[in-house]
Amino acid sequence: MTAAASARQILTRLTEVMASRMHAQGKLDAVVEIIGECLTSEVCSIYLLREGMLELFATRGLNKSAVHVTRMAVGEGLTGTIAANIETLNLAEAKAHPDFLYRPETGEDKFHSFAGVPIVYRERAVGVLCVQHVDPRRYEDVEIEALQTTAMVLSELIANAELVDEEEARGLTEEQTAPATIIGLPMVKGLGAGQAVYHQPRVQITQVMAEDIEAERQRVYRAFDKMREQIDNLAGQAEFGVGGEHEEVLETYKMFAYDEGWSRRINEAIDSGLTAEAAIERVQQHTRMRMREIDDPLLADRMHDLEDLANRLIRIVSGQLGTAASQGLRRDTILIARNLGPAELLEYDKRRLKGVILEEGSLTAHVVIVARAMGVPVLGRAQSVRGVIREGDEVLLDASAGNAIVRPLNQVADAFHARFTRSKERQAAYASLRDVEPFTRCGTRIQVMMNAGLRDDMSNLAMTGADGVGLFRTEFQFLVSATLPQRERQTRLYRDVLDAAGDRPVIFRTVDIGGDKSVPYLASDIARNDENPAMGWRALRLALEREGLMKAQARALLEAAGGRALYVMFPMVSEVWEFDAARAVFDEQLAFLRAKKKLMPERIHFGAMLEVPALAEVLDLLLPKLSFLSVGTNDLTQFLFAADRANPKLAQRYDWLSPSILRFLRRVIQSSVGSGVDVGVCGEMGGRRLEALALLGIGFRRLSITPAAVGPIKELVRKIDLDELSAAINGWLADPAVDIRTELSAWAAAREIETD
Template identity: 45%
Template structure:
């Protein structure tokens, strides 16, 4: 029997009137289910709401026993209603009691009804409840009835999200939307942040759900779709978008979705049923997300993020809201939650308002993580489901030490982390008091503690941290956050600012290190590499593209006029590469001298030791360069043949093992023999326990993130070096490569009162 109560548009009009009336929440719900039943000519209409304890509670009914309201309950997955909530899919049955999932609730009196239609109440892909209609007669409900009930369910979802039903919840219970959620990921940068969620690609909150004129809404929808398609075509045609690769593939997926007739048809149907264009986009987006999240094909599930991004772009087209306006509304304690994002996008947010970053998809070496580390904010990565479970403005805690995220935390959890944050702040104050004290061991051996940098945002931390200089300035970060190759003038300006900010302290500039995992979307390559970390990158790339290296060297020479310039070559594999690079550098020196430019007072050229082949050329290497810097991140992954971006291998091998410490000691000893300064710049330098090991095997200069200098200095000043060196030498000269060196180092620190 088709519904004859006036159709969905009439029903939506009545619901809009009910929403506007000054009614108590329970009375409003009771009248809503009554209107739905009358409009759809159903003998029963019931609303079940999902609680935080995964129980579906009957909140309103027309046709069932009214005394069952707030008493009838089904667990998630139990009965027909629980099955709908668990699967996020409608269920349309002509004889409900024959379905294997049917569960009999005697208090409701529903045994006399046969036909059953239930739809999930969805918001942003999350199930908040289930809406059901029933009839005595055995029949299947028609497609337009299912569509109408789904549209109504969307309106109810907004009521639940707005908190209107919280007053109906019994003491001690709460709705699923507000329940605390804890997610585990991977620590990408240490620290603790308490604040409020800011979704990087925020779901636009649609407040105007009902339309007066469907034809006008269809015109608005068509216009917004046209603008969306044009913007995607424009991005694809721009010169700064690569002609192949992942960057372009994402935009091609956007274009495919934007032109998909099935998607557009569903949007138009929702508008014809009485929704505004914005509400139609949100409804179709939520339906699609719920269905795709239950697909087993990982490729199809990954495409959901493309669809989400596209739908959000369309919503912003409809409401005319720009990214700049959204940035201005940022709270003062913002914790950015994103599936993924680029380094430049993070820099668009005002630094003084950021308290942390949560990423669903990223590696510890991702560009955005490198930038976040430079900004000194805690980062948790690989936090699956964070975006779908979070709402803009939710209270959130990020524990960067453990890689954990607590959404809508309970007061007890918030108290614990607030105290942890205060403790860290007090500890940082103690570290600041160490800034002016000598950087030396308890027995008087000096060790230079320098900081890694790469952006202008890093520079104030040089004086704040008490670093003795910049041991690694990653020049490629300027290239990674730009839309096109930075012009020579922009490079020179940055390098001059760095040297000015250093105030005479030494700065080591690494020449551009791109390729591998550092892909520039505007830099075209003709081949797809199977092993990019071992491929065309760093000095290999710049020697093949000498104009790129020469332009950078010229900018560095001009910026360093009248000062010392320390220039470091990355990813050196054989000594011939150093000779080639020197020839290019000398050519630029001669060029500037010919035109009477002020040159550096001294030019020192060094090499990064990251490739194991240099371990068999150490003495020759030390004679051909002015200094050496060990890139521990790459050297460790190459020595152990373990991809550092692979989460399955990230904790499998220990850099404080006997084999790797022997390698590091060998490098330090080679530098000492030749009188060539040797520094280590990498993650290994930034932890007190591993820094202690580095100093013990012979390093007298290490470079790390600015936030690590305080803890490492506190360790250093309490470290008795001679006993440590003797103990390490004895262990490394022994014949037990399986010796647990980390435990041995911890025991030494405890025995000698060294803070770790």
């Protein structure tokens, strides 16, 4: 008899038992009889987890007096080992196993062979189903697979009948109920508290046994076709085609998606009488058990990929394709996801979304940029999240410190909320500076501007009292769109932004996409082959080659700014000719619009971003062509140190206050003296109080930062004397052996200036 036939025979009889009005204990007693008969096994027993112990609930072949008497700890004996390791045991001689434990009250001394499988509910063992035989023999594979399928059906019966404690029925270990700390990489700093919500909710399988096997098979066939189509589409997206790790992940996905062995095993599970969803889950459980037997980190990664793919298949076959965003957030939420796209993040209610925890993620991912603009703290590279955080758990997220506390003790929660309250009080104090101009103690006016990228961001201009928008990231509209945004749509956005800004300047950075901020509709062979996308075909390089894209954006900006000032900044300029080429596109569109008698901007200010170190060597040639220059500290830092910020081993290795960075930036300032060109900083560095002190000390007078940092930086500016600060910074830079971060922190503390 095949495994499917054995399982089908058992499931057919189990269906009748389940449908009966028999009480739960009676059903278990009937189950062990059915399994024993169908597998011609002299003993069949069911142990269930109750009060932390495995208790014998039903048996055929052992002494009935042992039922509800024999108990053992998880990890104790063969049964406890199966539950602890969530593994299958198949032994010809049970006593030969090192974990064998004899319990005399059961009368099992005459039985030699033993086989057992875990009863798994929501990825945790809640019991064990085992069989025994007098003769020493290993059970056939068909018998083991029949046991595994039966155990899956039992898990639903056990949970629904409340035969184990509620938390045990939900598959919870002590690690999942006790307080825990998740460690990760700070991606967007900040504090947030709320209940855990998974971006991809787990599909709850409500029906295990199939009514029509052929109909279930067709459902799986259709789901496989749709899943393979999705994976093939991913292959055409630049985000999954830049080589290295992404390419390996994609190849693994494709390998599993087209693995005939995987689909065959699911079909065999359906043949045994399971629904499509239950069959996928059954094979998934089997794979987990097999993988646990192999201590190989690479296979562990592959298992993670298969889990993700199997979850995708279950969502497709069940029709439960929506994310948590489609259901709406009902409470303050910490969102949990493996990864997120910017469009997916924007679907969530910002009033309820208090933080994000990503299992993966990188500092350069565009979802991080969007989250920073939204003011949502993000913790990335958080390992083992799914094994620790449950849906609905209370989570205290401290993305600044790189951790999250799950299910906190009352005193820990009280301390966190007190700290959160103090943080809000400080923000309220900073908000009181909204209408105060940021002058230093020595009387120098510092421009404190904010970064933006969404139409909704513009409300922060009035709330913070920023001097304007020093960086409007126009690529956000491209990143959250499925197709290239039409010129008319771009024009509406830019006009709305200028209207919201009123008489305050807005510096529009032309689109910075490609490379590490890929969009599928601009995929190319060049982008897919970039080994280091941050240094690849992106930003101005892409825009100049995609001439239609640049022309459409130029015309949209010019039309939107009709009758007022327009500030345009080109990203990632490496050489002077690139700036000239970009400026020529705008001049051409300007001439075209003049010929059409369109309303022109009153004046146009052209600027460039200094992100590529090579540009610093030709500033004498570029400055005469510019109205302003903005230093992009994020990219500049990784280029100067040849350190990929997306690499977690390097992300926090290089210090913004190192002599290398500060000397370079000071040289840029010195090169611009007398040029009449306004030189500023736009980037995360300017939004940190200690780093901002250093920037002001070497000569920067314009900072463009996140809206949340505007108040703190304005407050900082009013406490410093620039002559005193500059003397200190220059002194430390003259002696590179000095730890500037430590020295500057002490300097600030001596003057009662708070730093981050």
